[in-house]
Amino acid sequence: xxxxxxxxxxxxxxxxxxxxxMVLAGALLLMLPISxxxxxxxxxxxxxxxxxSAGCVTGLVVxxxxxxxxxxxxxxxxxxxxxxxMGVLTMTTFFTKLMGGKLNIRTxxxxxxxxxxxxxxxxxxxxxxxxxxxxxxxxLGAILVMPVFIRxxxxxxxxxxxxxxxxxxxxxxxxxxxxxxxxxxxxxxxxADNPLINIVFIVLILTGGLGFLxxxxxxxxKFNVRKYSTQSKxxxxxxxxxIAIPTLYFFFFELNGLPMNERILESLFxxxxxxxxxxxxxxxxxxxxxxxxLTIILMLIGGAPGSTAGGMKITTIAILWAAxxxxxxxxxxxxxxxxxxxxxxxxxxxxxxLLDMHLFLIxxxxxxxxxxxxxxxxxxxxxxxxxxxxxxxGITSTLGTVSKLILIFxxxxxxxxxxxxxxxxxxxxxAINDKYPADNVAVG
Numbered sequence: 001x002x003x004x005x006x007x008x009x010x011x012x013x014x015x016x017x018x019x020x021x022m023v024l025a026g027a028l029l030l031m032l033p034i035s036x037x038x039x040x041x042x043x044x045x046x047x048x049x050x051x052x053s054a055g056c057v058t059g060l061v062v063x064x065x066x067x068x069x070x071x072x073x074x075x076x077x078x079x080x081x082x083x084x085x086m087g088v089l090t091m092t093t094f095f096t097k098l099m100g101g102k103l104n105i106r107t108x109x110x111x112x113x114x115x116x117x118x119x120x121x122x123x124x125x126x127x128x129x130x131x132x133x134x135x136x137x138x139x140l141g142a143i144l145v146m147p148v149f150i151r152x153x154x155x156x157x158x159x160x161x162x163x164x165x166x167x168x169x170x171x172x173x174x175x176x177x178x179x180x181x182x183x184x185x186x187x188x189x190x191x192a193d194n195p196l197i198n199i200v201f202i203v204l205i206l207t208g209g210l211g212f213l214x215x216x217x218x219x220x221x222k223f224n225v226r227k228y229s230t231q232s233k234x235x236x237x238x239x240x241x242x243i244a245i246p247t248l249y250f251f252f253f254e255l256n257g258l259p260m261n262e263r264i265l266e267s268l269f270x271x272x273x274x275x276x277x278x279x280x281x282x283x284x285x286x287x288x289x290x291x292x293x294l295t296i297i298l299m300l301i302g303g304a305p306g307s308t309a310g311g312m313k314i315t316t317i318a319i320l321w322a323a324x325x326x327x328x329x330x331x332x333x334x335x336x337x338x339x340x341x342x343x344x345x346x347x348x349x350x351x352x353x354l355l356d357m358h359l360f361l362i363x364x365x366x367x368x369x370x371x372x373x374x375x376x377x378x379x380x381x382x383x384x385x386x387x388x389x390x391x392x393x394g395i396t397s398t399l400g401t402v403s404k405l406i407l408i409f410x411x412x413x414x415x416x417x418x419x420x421x422x423x424x425x426x427x428x429x430x431a432i433n434d435k436y437p438a439d440n441v442a443v444g
Contacts, residue, residue, distance in 0.1 A: 015416055015417075016416055019055060019056070019084070019412070019415065019416050020412075022055050022080065022083060022084070023048070023051045023052045023055040023056070023080070023412070024048075024051075026047075026050075026051035026054065026055055026076060026077075026079075026080045027044065027047040027048040027050075027051040027052075028047075029076045030042055030047040030050055030051055030069075030073055030076055030077075031043075031044060031047040032072075034070060034072045034073075035047075035069060035070055035072055035073035035076060036068065036069060036070060036073060037067065037068060037069060037070050037073075039070075042063075045401050045404055045405070046062050046063060046404075048408060049061075049062050049404050049407070049408055050062065050063065050077065051080060052408045052411050052412055053175075053390070053411060054077045054078075054080035054081050054084065054173065054175060055080040055081075055083070055084040055415075056084055056310075056388050056411045056412060056414065056415030056416075057081055057084045057085045057171050057172055057173040057174075057308060057310070057388055057415065058173070058174070058278065058310070058384070058385060058388040058389065058390045058411045058414075058415070059168075059173050059174025059175055059277075059278030059279075059384075059388075059389065059390015059391075060278075060381070060384060060385060060390050060392060060396050060407065060411070061175070061185060061390075061396065061397070062396055062397050062399075062404065063397070064179040064184035064185050065077065065175050065176065065177055065179065066176075066177040066178065066179040066180070067179050067180065067184055071160075074164065074177065077175060078163075078164055078167060078168075078175075081167060081168055081171050081173040081175060082167055082171065084171065084173075084415070085134075085167075085170070085171025085172065085173060085208070085308040086130060086131070086134055086171070086308070126212065126213075126216065129212065129215075129216060129219075130212045133212065133215060134170065137170050137204065137207050137208070138163075138166050138167050138170045138204075139166075141162075141166035141169060141170060141200055141201075141203075141204045142162040142163045142166035142167075143162075144196070144200045145162050145165070145166065145196065145197060145200050145201075146158060146159060146162040148191075148194065148196060148197060149161045149162050149165075150162075160177070161177050161178070164176075164177055165177065165178075165201075166204060169200075169201045169204035169205055169208070169277060169279065170204045170205075170207065170208040170308065171208055171308045172205060172208050172209055172276050172277045172278070172303065172307075172308045172309045172310070172388070173277075173278065173390065174187075174273075174277055174278015174279050174389065174390030174391070175278075175390070176188065176279065178190060185392070185394075185397075187278075187279050187280045187281070188201065188269075188279050188280065188281045189280065189281055189282070189283065191281065192262055192265065192266055192269075192281040192282065193259070193261060193262040193265065194265075195261075195265065198265045198268070198269055198281065201269075201277075201279060202268060202269060202272050202273075205272055205273060205277040205279075206239070206272060208277075208303075208307060208308040208309065209275060209276065209277075209302075209303030209304060209307050209308065209309035210235060210236075210239070210303070210304050210307060211231075211232075211235060211303070211304030211305060211306045211307035212306050212307065213229070213231065213232065213305075213306050214228075214231070214232040214235050214236065214304060214307075217229055217232040218232075230336060230337050230339045231305070231315060233336075233337045234314065234315050234318045234336055234337070235304045235314050235315065238314040238315075238317075238318055239314070242271075242275065242298065242301065242314070243268075243271050243272060246270070246271035246294060246298060247267045247268050247270075247271040248267075249291075249294060250266070250267040250270045250271060250291065251263060251264065251267035253288070253290070253291070254267075254270070254287055254288065254291040255267055255270075255282065265281070266281050266282050269281045269282075270282055270295070271298070273391070274295050274298035274299045274389055274391060275298050275299065275301060275302055275303055275309060275311060275387075275389075276299060276302045276303055276309045276310045276311050276387050276388055276389040276390075277309075277389070277390070278384070278389045278390020278391050279390075280391055284380070284391065284392075284393050285393055285394065289376065292376060292380060292393075295380070295391070296379060296380055296383040299311065299383045299384055299387040299389045299391065300312055300356065300357075300360065300383055300386070300387050301313075301314060301317050301387075302314070302387050302388075302389075309388075310386075310387045310388030310389065310414050310415060311356075311387040311388070311389075311414075312352055312353055312356050312387070313352070315349075316349045316352050316353060317353075318336065319334065319336075319341055319345060319346060319349040320346075320349050320350070320353060322334035322335065322336050322341060323341070323346050323349070323350075333346075334346065352417075356386055356387075356414070359382075359386045359410050359413055359414070360379070360382050360383055360386045360410075361379075361382075363378075363382040363385070363386070363406050363407070363409075363410045364378040364379040364381070364382040364383075365378075366403075366406055367381065367382065367399070367403045367406055367407075370400065370402055370403055371395075371398075371399060371400065371403055373395055377393045377395050378395070380392070380393050381393065381395055381396060381407070382407070382410060385407045385410040385411045385414060386410045386411075386413070386414040387414055388411060388414045388415050
């Protein structure tokens with residue numbers, strides 16, 4: 001009798017399928033007449049684009065969130081943002097525990113991969129920490145901005161706007177409810193000179209983008225940085241560099257015509273938001289080519305692994321830099337904070353970098369060719385999509401169906417991760433090439 005082996009989904013396939021089910025369900029709900037303000041059926045491509053953008057916490061929109069979607073539609077978008085930001089598996093694991101269910105090995109392994117956890121043993125505790133930490137930060141953010149929004153929009157709208165935008169900021173989604181009939185997709189431009197709004201949203205964006213494992217180190221070891229994991233040290237040091245340098249550039253070269261208070265706030269916000277929140281307090285069409293290029297670089301870098309942010313991730317870029325320096329020094333392996341980086345880690349970093357660059361460049365060239373739009377604008381849009389940022393130069397709503405489908409694929413690949421996408425498709429594990437003879441190929 002022939003033995004039959006039961007095919008089981010791998011961790012990457014579980015992640016891929018979970019996000020796919022979520023965004024398709026969201027698209028179907030957003031198509032309903034009750035979801036739109038004019039009570040008409042939303043075309044599938046627009047509903048799917050919005051659902052993917054919300055579920056992948058990107059923030060690119062083809063319809064202004066406030067003026068196009070009803071309260072029901074906005075709630076659906078917010079749920080997609082929350083689940084997408086925390087991760088489908090995180091939410092599933094949390095509710096499984098809440099209902100008294102047990103986590104099997106496969107669930108733990110998939111969850112470990114989804115949040116970049118070092119081991120499976122503490123997955124249950126880590127899940128509790130992620131959910132409680134998320135609710136705490138989002139709740140505090142909403143309370144802090146509530147007085148401003150209640151003053152400007154009334155009690156009911158002010159409370160709703162505060163909750164919606166606090167969750168959107170922590171999850172690095174970039175969706176906002178501040179659009180009006182005459183100023184759609186205005187984001188936070190009306191509050192460019194408001195210190196409270198700017199600071200609260202900057203803090204929310206950074207806390208969401210630092211990564212849950214980094215916050216776990218901070219909670220466990222407080223200010224004893226020496227005990228932090230190498231990953232947390234890389235993230236924290238890189239964050240300082242990636243905030244300080246761009247802020248100084250924007251302050252001296254892009255926003256020097258503004259009043260000092262607004263200039264400081266906008267410079268800092270323009271350095272933080274591209275990694276990868278999607279809110280903006282300045283019109284990017286006013287930036288020079290250098291300012292746009294720097295913003296694209298910040299978008300592609302993104303936040304920390306295991307965070308609500310997208311992008312290639314800070315650690316990927318740090319490891320590539322370390323690998324380059326180790327070659328210059330003729331060292332056998334790169335090292336950071338007196339820890340050697342393994343060959344597998346370097347290979348993964350190279351693969352992620354090249355895969356994201358392919359998605360970014362091919363998508364931008366394709367859309368530029370199809371839509372007859374200048375390449376710089378499509379580079380900005382595709383950088384925003386692959387890094388799940390949501391910043392735009394205003395072309396998203398003008399794109400045709402094929403271009404929207406390209407952005408949908410890029411956003412989806414950017415959120416679940418390029419390697420997850422490839423591993424899920426191939427299903428191969430630990431393939432080795434030892435059967436081939438070694439050879440040297442000249443590079444550089």
